[in-house]
Amino acid sequence: MFAEFLQYMLSGITVGSIYALAGLGFAIIYNASHVINFAQGEFIMIGGMASSVLVAAGLPLWAAVILAVLLTMLVGLALEIFAIAPARDADVVTIIIITIGASIFLRGVAQLVWGKSPRSLPAFSGEEPINLFGAALARQSLWVIGVSLLLILLLGWFFNRTLFGKAMLATSYNRLAAQLMGIGVNKVLTLSFGMSAVLGAVGGIIVTPITFTSYEAGIMLGLKGFSAAVLGGLGNGAGAVAGGLLVGIAEALGAGYISSAYKDAFAFVIILFVLFFMPNGLFGKRSTERV
Amino acid sequence: MLEISALTSHYGRIQALKGIEVTVAEGELVALVGANGAGKTTLLRCISGVQPVSGGRIRFDGKDITRMAPELRVGLGIAQVPEGRQVFGPLSVEDNLRLGAYRRHSKDVDADLQRMFKMFPVLDTMRHHPAGTMSGGQQQMLAMARALMSRPRLLLLDEPSMGLAPLLVAEIFRIVEALKKEGTTIFLVEQNAYAALGIADRGYVLETGQVVLADSGQRLLSDEKVKEAYLGL
Numbered sequence: 067m068f069a070e071f072l073q074y075m076l077s078g079i080t081v082g083s084i085y086a087l088a089g090l091g092f093a094i095i096y097n098a099s100h101v102i103n104f105a106q107g108e109f110i111m112i113g114g115m116a117s118s119v120l121v122a123a124g125l126p127l128w129a130a131v132i133l134a135v136l137l138t139m140l141v142g143l144a145l146e147i148f149a150i151a152p153a154r155d156a157d158v159v160t161i162i163i164i165t166i167g168a169s170i171f172l173r174g175v176a177q178l179v180w181g182k183s184p185r186s187l188p189a190f191s192g193e194e195p196i197n198l199f200g201a202a203l204a205r206q207s208l209w210v211i212g213v214s215l216l217l218i219l220l221l222g223w224f225f226n227r228t229l230f231g232k233a234m235l236a237t238s239y240n241r242l243a244a245q246l247m248g249i250g251v252n253k254v255l256t257l258s259f260g261m262s263a264v265l266g267a268v269g270g271i272i273v274t275p276i277t278f279t280s281y282e283a284g285i286m287l288g289l290k291g292f293s294a295a296v297l298g299g300l301g302n303g304a305g306a307v308a309g310g311l312l313v314g315i316a317e318a319l320g321a322g323y324i325s326s327a328y329k330d331a332f333a334f335v336i337i338l339f340v341l342f343f344m345p346n347g348l349f350g351k352r353s354t355e356r357v
Numbered sequence: 358m359l360e361i362s363a364l365t366s367h368y369g370r371i372q373a374l375k376g377i378e379v380t381v382a383e384g385e386l387v388a389l390v391g392a393n394g395a396g397k398t399t400l401l402r403c404i405s406g407v408q409p410v411s412g413g414r415i416r417f418d419g420k421d422i423t424r425m426a427p428e429l430r431v432g433l434g435i436a437q438v439p440e441g442r443q444v445f446g447p448l449s450v451e452d453n454l455r456l457g458a459y460r461r462h463s464k465d466v467d468a469d470l471q472r473m474f475k476m477f478p479v480l481d482t483m484r485h486h487p488a489g490t491m492s493g494g495q496q497q498m499l500a501m502a503r504a505l506m507s508r509p510r511l512l513l514l515d516e517p518s519m520g521l522a523p524l525l526v527a528e529i530f531r532i533v534e535a536l537k538k539e540g541t542t543i544f545l546v547e548q549n550a551y552a553a554l555g556i557a558d559r560g561y562v563l564e565t566g567q568v569v570l571a572d573s574g575q576r577l578l579s580d581e582k583v584k585e586a587y588l589g590l
């Protein structure tokens with residue numbers, strides 16, 4: 067009974083961590099530019115696919131991970147520099163449509179280069195699960211939860227403790243004032259895409275040993291991450307993390323106790339439900355700007 | 358120090374500046390007055406590089422900066438206190454100030470922070486509060502201190518007294534005068550023409566995107582046209 071519940075919770079927290087990272091990716095870009103980047107899921111996919119391909123080609127895991135993260139970061143930066151920046155003065159909806167186009171493009175390229183078949187990675191430290199009060203905890207889950215936690219703490223430190231992090235926040239609160247302070251806001255926007263890409267890539271890599279990946283794995287992961295970000299109140303980092311865990315846990319419990327056939331529907335039901343009662347998300351920003 | 362010649366700027370099809378000629382010399386306090394919509398804010402935005410220029414030239418220290426990126430102008434020593442204060446509401450007062458020194462990578466930022474707290478004691482007491490929770494007057498102090506944190510050589514002030522109680526207005530003008538005494542060059546935009554021209558070395562009157570009068574502050578104050586249009590006398 068309890069072991070079963072624990073089992074569902076563990077798998078919910080594991081996959082929820084990935085949604086949280088994706089949600090953070092959405093939040094960072096949203097904050098910097100008010101754009102919802104629908105190619106976030108493709109960052110996750112590229113991270114997972116690139117690392118699997120590289121490991122399959124014989125590279126050691128650590129090298130494959132580093133290269134996959136770098137590749138994804140370059141894709142993120144290139145997306146901003148070549149597709150988003152030229153349209154910087156266009157309205158936000160136009161830019162969002164560009165990101166949708168980019169996601170389709172990236173999916174197409176991935177299919178062309180890496181093929182259609184699903185791929186996987188070996189678990190980082192063995193397949194033997196750990197027995198936890200009767201539930202089986204996959205070792206890879208510990209990797210997922212640990213690495214996600216580390217990244218979240220790192221981001222918290224970056225935004226709260228470093229001048230550059232604060233400059234990024236300042237740009238999101240007031241772009242004009244940020245420019246007047248001498249903050250290169252275009253650089254901030256480019257960087258926000260690079261950071262989101264890295265978050266996505268890492269999430270995609272650490273979860274691949276558990277879930278497999280394929281050229282279209284980004285669609286669902288991206289949507290779940292978006293759900294997490296919306297749930298937490300768009301642009302709220304801590305909210306995105308909470309939203310991600312909530313979606314992950316709800317999904318796992320729903321799949322376990324009700325039916326796994328509707329697994330993906332749970333996330334979206336929660337979103338509709340929460341947004342109906344709390345249009346700004348669970349932790350929506352109250353506006354404190356200007357009195 | 359600042360030389361603006363034949364400057365034009367547009368919002369879409371609307372021409373907001375129609376060939377502006379303005380100069381500000383080192384150490385001067387120059388006032389720019391004009392009615393609502395005359396183009397004062399647009400001019401300051403052009404000087405800071407956050408508004409596209411469609412023609413003409415802006416020179417700073419003899420160097421053409423017309424197309425220079427805004428962040429580089431801050432590095433040259435041009436700081437602006439924008440209209441409506443524009444503080445970073447959710448960030449603390451201290452963070453706002455530190456961001457003012459964003460382009461300075463030196464260690465004496467802490468010393469300047471203390472200097473600002475001395476000059477504006479209210480900022481010290483509110484140091485860890487979000488800037489957005491402060492009153493309008495306090496936010497104006499913060500906006501000025503934040504601009505000063507960049508150690509500007511040229512300070513652009515856009516209606517610093519707007520919407521403030523008379524006592525605070527006097528305080529703001531006292532600070533502006535003190536800054537001038539310290540040697541900061543100031544370009545002051547005001548609708549409060551009386552007070553602005555009163556402390557200014559020279560003044561310009563702007564009407565629908567054009568400079569219509571330019572003279573010393575005192576002579577503008579006694580100019581019949583200025584009296585009629587801006588001083589309500």
Ligand SMILES: Nc1ncnc2c1ncn2[C@@H]1O[C@H](COP(=O)(O)OP(=O)(O)OP(=O)(O)O)[C@@H](O)[C@H]1O
Pocket residue numbers: 368371373391392393394395396397398399400440548
């Ligand atoms: N964002 C904008 N889009 C279109 N037109 C604008 C915009 N901002 C200003 N304008 C127009 O440009 C002209 C100059 O505006 P500006 O804000 O520079 O005037 P101002 O002298 O600063 O006025 P105020 O005293 O009200 O601050 C006005 O006619 C105004 O309507």
Ligand SMILES: [Mg+2]
Pocket residue numbers: 397398399440515
């Ligand atoms: Mg104005």
